[in-house]
Amino acid sequence: MEKENATCVTKFVLTGLTQQPEWKMPLFLVFLVIYLFTIVGNLGLIAVIWNDPHLHIPMYLFLGSLAFVDACLSSTVTPKMLVTLLAKNKVISLSECLVQFFSFGISATTECFLLAAMSYDRYVAICKPLLYPVIMNNRLCTCLIVLTFIGGFLHAIIHQYFLVRLNFCNSKIYHFYCDILPLLKNSCTYPSISFLLVYFLAGSVQAFSFVTILASYTFVIFAIIKKKSVKDLKKAFSTCGAHLFSVSLYFGTLLFMYVRPASAQRDDQDIMDSLVYTVIIPVLNPIIYSLRNRQVTNSLKKNLKGNVWGYFS
Template sequence: MDVENVTLLTEFVLEGLTHQPQWKGPLLLAFLVIYLVTIVWNFSLIMLIWSDPHLHIPMYLFLSNLAFMDSWLSSTVTPKLLITLSFEITKISLPECLLQFFSFTFSASVECFLLTSMAYDRYVAICKPLLYPMIMTNRLCVQLVILSFVGGFLHALIHEVFLVRLTFCNSNVIHHFYCDVMPFLKISCSDPSISFLLVFALAGTVQVSTMVTVLVSYACILFTVLQSKSLKGIKKAFSTCGAHLLSVSLYYGPLLFMYVRPASRQADDENMIDSPFYTVIIPVLNPIIYSLRNKQVIDSVRKKLRRNV
């Protein structure tokens, strides 16, 4: 299409979750409560970890960064959604849309890498307990965290570079409640084939490779635990890894489900329903899962409460 003969669009309408007015009130209240709980609980967990010297170990270093990225991910999507539901302001500019997509891709990618680092930490702790202090040093943990952030940034940047090259001139309606890549590409009047390829190749590689690493780590953990034939050891291992395994399952399930289905209007509707699960629900579940299933965190909370009484 000759770009000189068309009007390029720089403002879009987020259609998702606004076409049923009867649900706006309940959705607004639900998302507001979930967002407030997400921010308070995640930052409380971060403060607890950094204020307690007993929690200054690799597992909790990763957990504090995961809590930070959960807050980041939720803050990327939820505030705009709350504004849309409250004031019916569904318009979003192209720069805002690109920034929101970059922030979402960055935080989601970093979470994938952090979950993988946490799985490796559990693998070393259970499969090589005697070598754990020598392998999982503070230096290695910091390096893994930095690599997670750098990897997430580069992953988001590559997608962003190809999105910036696209033009929009036909429809300005994004069939979603935030600027996700798939509905965004579908309204482009440029050829988005390279961006589509990147989504399935690059994003798929990040998701599948990190998920496979996690599964292999836990397969090795399971094999080691069953070999020990110690009921106490088995219970301790499942207690240590249960929270992380549950978090990984909840995170990767809907994320992979979204990008393996063929493109269709029905798939778009299902993706829009699935998206709040890992952009809004998972960030509030993670700190609850790790707090309630972690004896050291519970003991630390009790100590803090006793000091304040």
């Protein structure tokens, strides 16, 4: 009987963001607008970097990669969330659920590693400006970007391997997408090894990325203190401010989600934390980096001006 129950669940029901009918349409419209801005903003940023040869340098290659990952992360989660808000049938198959988590796992982990690589790039730019073209060349930048995607893939495939070996008895997922923690809670037996693996691997990825970022900016601070120049301080803040803000948002929410004990987790709090790094941060990143970067804004104005002029001509 236990075996029969363990193998009968091949579909799940996503509870979504809310059970209140009066909130579903307003939330649908809000998150639809956010998603459209996310895709337009991130793909537009990639197009600006791609079309401007002056932006084909490591700093903007990292930024373009981050925009691509943000677009993938949002596209993995938001469309299904929008469907769940309005559809009466909130069912998602097990295979679709596993694919969604796998795509989410690659994107979320890759973003962690990308933020760490970007902090190293800022360290070299500020602490070793004369050697920057030699150290941080396009070849090293490409290698680092490829490694971030490989790291994201390996991290996701490990969790995927343990997930496909589980049997699920509970068909209801108290979330708006298939994350690993809600899936583990639906397992027929308490998967303690999988829970420990989540906390160990997720903690290791975040610890490695955060320590890299912390070390990079520690050297940056010491370099600024040695120079004792207000101009250098403003330049460093202009260079690193957007990245630091993005890091604090992203790692702050991930820390609450995957590093705190399972006993301290609540479904409603998990949903709010997930909304921040799957929906809110992807739409904020292109705004944060573009508004604080004069080269990107100038290139965007030039492209828009050229396109408008060409259209009327």
